[in-house]
Amino acid sequence: MKRSSLLIILILLIGIIYIGRLFHLQVIEGKTVNPINSATVKIEYDYPQRGYIYDRNGKLLVANQLSYDVMVIPKEAKNIDTLHLCELLKISKEEYIRRFEKAENYARWLPSVFLKQVAKEDFAYLQEQLHKFKGFYIQRRIIRDYPINSAANILGFLGEVNELQAKESDYYENGELIGKWGVEKYYEDELRGVKGKKYFNRDNLNRITGSYKNGENDTLAVSGKDLTLTIDSELQQYGELLMSGKRGGIVVIEPSTGEILTLVTAPSYNPNMMVGRKRSAFSQKLFSDTINNPTFDRGLQGVYSPGSPFKILNGLVGLQENVIDERTAVYCYGGYRYGKRKNEFMRCHCGIYGRPIRLKKAIAKSCNSYFAEVYRKIINKSGDTKSGFDNWSSQIKSFGLGNYLGYDLPVGNKGLVPDAQFYDNRYSFGWRATTNISNAIGQGEIETTPIQLANATAAIANKGFYYTPHIVKGIDNKPIDNSKFVTKRLTSINTEHFPTVIEAMHEVFKTGTGRFSQVKGIEICGKTGTVENFTRINGEKVQLPDHSILIAFAPKDNPKIAMAVFVENGGFGSTIAAPITSLMIEKYLNGEVKRKNIEERMINLSLKETYDKQLVKLDSLETIKE
């Protein structure tokens, strides 16, 4: 080896590596670099109309209005007469410096929003004056307008794209509007359309000298698509009215399609407050309200024990598993003893002492003993607790409980349907059906959201199947073709088991707990519930007033409407949830409500005192803790 060869080889090697790297960077990766993304080209955006949103009857829910933002490109802002500009924009000098620095920190060479949504009356004068200030200009933008003060939780709102999103996205820029909640968020891509771009060359003094490459890269704005929701806005508004002064949710589903007719959460807010200059102050208030929690959609996210309505599902599983039939009788002596110890006794208020109770009566009178017995039989059927329990669990889950339903709104909760593994992890000892006997009456570990309950009700009304609930009916007047929403989902219960249960549910409104909420001419089937609830304060269990709950569908034959109503701390299901349900059904099926006195009572009924009392309770305990 010649002595000079080491250096020669190294020079050759490194030369090849470097040229190879340059080839990779410039020729291979260089293709992906967008030549337009540069300083000499100015981009002007043309923002398209965002899609309108209608209800199922074609009533306009969300429209657009114009708004004007003052934009700045910090690098270009030179020799600014700050005082004059501050005067023009009606801001202080400190405010000017703060806003300018914020824009500079984002990117010196990219546009940032300097002042949002200038008042319409200021716009004309500003437009005239602003050309004096290099780097500043006005950007026309389209913001939302809500003709009806309703359904804020469904419609959602728009918000600004933040810095992080803007940097990660190749579409959005800092300060542009994007759907942040509700339908606006879930259907952002459909609603927003595509913004148009016009490219201009600019010269050294930043003047536009003409279109870039004769406009060959320019694109036209594409309008957003209109959405038609499954919501019946009249029913929605009526539901919101009925829920005034209460906390909770109403979910109404059309059983034959899975379309969500109403999705009320209370308390809610006026969607128009999330638009315009008042927005920032209002949204701060909105999101920091941890007491009323108006941004928490109780219909979708609220998890509660299902209570008595859950007994229906247990009855159905019992029939399916053939551990009972409609003639099977159980005797109740004021409760159900499931063990020898004194506390191993579940009390029952059915009031039928020592006489045989059969399925129909058990549902109508909500007998705890009956369903405890059924539950025990289901779990112990095969002799193996775990496989029996897993079988029960999967049958319950076939009603859409225990997991996200897959509807087209961005928030939700899984709820909980435990399986054998769950209790294995929880208990170190061998557990049996009696260990979690509360599941029989919907009070144990079971947790559901109101929309899950409404969906399960729809499945009962359909006698064994449901369609995934959804909120959008059509996009640009074309029916949605999402296979997720048009596929029939079967429950594990055979059709022949349903009529008995449905008769029993009808009995509830004829002679049972719902009898005071009958509507003339409509056969309502339902089941009330009263759910105990506790909160843990300083590790101590504190009982709060019961939740009022009800599931129902109507009419009995060929059901048009299935629903779940939940009123937090509303006491007995029959006192608040049942009247509200019957009013909703009457409104939807008859178009008008004749029972004005009940209607008035429900609208005016406020649980504020109960909630305030709770607040005092929590507060006082918290002060003690401190």
Added chain:
Amino acid sequence: MRQLKNNIFENLDWITILLYILLVSFGWMNIYAASSTDTDKEILNFSTRYGKQMIFICLTIPLIIFTLFLNSKFYEQFSSLLYIFSLVLLAGVLVFGKKINGATSWYNFGGIGLQPSEFSKAFTALALAKLMSDRQYNLKLIKNQIKAFIVIFLPAFFIALQPDMGSVLIYFSFFFVLNREGLTLKYFILGVSTIVLFLLTINYGTRIILISTISILTIVLFYISYKNKQFIRFNWPVIVIGYIITSLFITAVGYTYTNILEQHQKDRFDILLGKIDDNSGIGYNSYQAELTIKSGGFWGKGFLNGDRTQGNFVPEQDTDYIFSTVGEEWGFFGSSLVILLFMILLFRIIFLAEQQTNKFSRIYGYGVVSILFFHVIVNVGMVIGLLPTIGIPLPFFSYGGSSLWGFTLLLFIFIRLDAHKKYDY
């Protein structure tokens, strides 16, 4: 000697000079592109960076003439003196120098800055050539190796005090000179494996590298003993010491990295190793430079049409990041051409050095090649994202009088020495 006086220009190696002129003028064009603003396009505006560089380039002409007209024996005879002179300058700058960007590297003579470390490279090369061209000098002796190391690393030591780690790194390039004169590759392998172990340790953590290095060493040992069947005749003390030193080194690197290095120093390594992805802080320069180069494509955007260059997206674009300008405005075509030009220049000097009958000239020529080579590797490697951010100039390209004159001096002393050989015999 009479011939010399009459025909100095005929004896010059015009290929090298042509390459030099090409590089310097192309370099200036890129400085012009990088530093001219929308309002200053006047070439003879001497308040601008490109205007100043124009003056620096013009001033190289008297420097070149002076260098060429000195007798070639002068460099050999006065090399020690020049070397000592540069050491004095390096020591002096620590006392009288001006602090810029955290390093005391500059003398300030009435507004004109001078960076002695740019000149000391040439003088170190001279001194090393002088030392090693002595007939008594035998590089196989440890004593002589140490002498050479002292000559090389004494100026590096002063520069490290400034501190200017990029320039210190350049002094390691003299290994190639030593290698040419008979130093075995052992040192090179040792050096490379040190760097590799260093980077691996930083990237994967002390424990993993420690375990895997020791297992690999052991496997290699077993393999060698199996092949040669001389297990018993191993030099056990050396092996044991080797194990200990390796382990200590890895542990020390790991410890230094996690416990001693400051965050901004760690960041440089972390970005290079891809451990963190940073486009705004310390990695901003490299990220912008890479993006700028990418945007050039195959043919580039054309002279003065690089909008990222014109928009000042890359900081320090006319000095350390000048290569990104080439990449954007001249594309893959131009940037690979620059690398090819440098390669041709280096090969030409090696070719000339090998022809020297005088040992002094040959060693000096290798010094020139090594220094230029290292500068190009480190600078271009940094700009194209293959090496961490180390601030050293690209020879003949980067803005700055000191570096331009330093490299001119370095190259033209060799051209002068080379011109001499043709009529020496």
